[in-house]
Amino acid sequence: MTSSSAVLPQENRTVRRKRGRPPKDQSLPGAPRQRMLRAGTAILTEKGLSTVGIEEILTAAGVPKGSFYHYFASKEAFGLAAVDSYAEYFAAKLDRWFTDASLSPLERLRGFIADATAGMAKYDYRRGCLVGNLGQEMGALPASFRTRIIAALEDWEERTAACLRAAEAAGQIRAGADCRQLAQIFWIGWEGAVLRAKLEGGPDALRAFEEGFLTMLGAETALSTPQPTQRGDDAAEKEDGA
């Protein structure tokens, strides 16, 4: 498998254990498997999977060449493990925000958006969403990725829908909203916004989508409040500091 090869199933490759290597708990942060997943996730959020080679992941993880197949049966198996690991990491991030009782439900959503925006800014908007990147790549990836990526998005949507239901109960958004559908629209648009922010190298798309989505919810925003000075001239862009 060369550094630029597409992902191909190699499920039957024999998994050998290196002579003299003591068995370790591979779920520990310093364990090679976890180091490869962490380094691989960073690379996959930037470039996707198809154009990335195993060597690049091993080098970034500081794991000796040749030891990849000790831990993963194939590049496909590695990619699927990276999706699962990223899905869990992101679900935990959503839970931290969406269960923060010190914030109103809408503040929880905006807090998550600000957190995710800061996460992109930290790496100069080069890294996007692993799930979005791999979703876009589906035409070049094995079919096994499809269900995992959809499952990750649906899991995030469930968590987001619960936050929106709390916002509805608190009277912060339009009553009678289909919160499951709104959560789906959030993730559809958010993935598009992350793509655009990565393309432009800046946060404008994330902010624009946030404002649009809040307007959709029936929350008060600059978009939903008529601005007499803006009529007809589409005045200068506003920053909402999110």
Add this chain to the structure above:
Amino acid sequence: MTSSSAVLPQENRTVRRKRGRPPKDQSLPGAPRQRMLRAGTAILTEKGLSTVGIEEILTAAGVPKGSFYHYFASKEAFGLAAVDSYAEYFAAKLDRWFTDASLSPLERLRGFIADATAGMAKYDYRRGCLVGNLGQEMGALPASFRTRIIAALEDWEERTAACLRAAEAAGQIRAGADCRQLAQIFWIGWEGAVLRAKLEGGPDALRAFEEGFLTMLGAETALSTPQPTQRGDDAAEKEDGA
């Protein structure tokens, strides 16, 4: 350049002309250059550029192997020409809808959405947006793609903003809206919806985003109208037939 190599600039490669080949107008639909762009665009909307080789494009176009460099200085030059050609094709599609005086401004927008949805259905949702695909791939593409892709999106946004201004003037959407920003939000979310539709192999995401966007505009939709039977139970998904 192998079939799976990433794009590398090869601007200085000598362009030779095949002995005996008569000069042709390469802008004609049957000319090899146009055939390669057309076949390449179909492949790029499905797989992106990074994982696609020149051979695959030549085979699909029915153009003899070895003649690629008669028409393009490099794979990068081909990719940029494909972006430009796709941007123009899509601008013409937008103009056809957005200048149709037989429709109301909001019907023009919905007509475009229905047209684009039918375009995806025609290829079983395998093909997405070339500009979205390549935007997502920026981490693996030469920097030259960035400005071209952004320019394409901004051009489409200008055309969409004009349609939204007409909708505002006709009283179909909220007064005082920042139509340029709304058009940007449309394209942010639409690219996300196309990604998701491709991932899921169906139109649900396109329909959900359409309904969300119309709600954002202040147009009457199922989302913006409280549904007493839906409150609290997030009742079954609705089809709006768009």
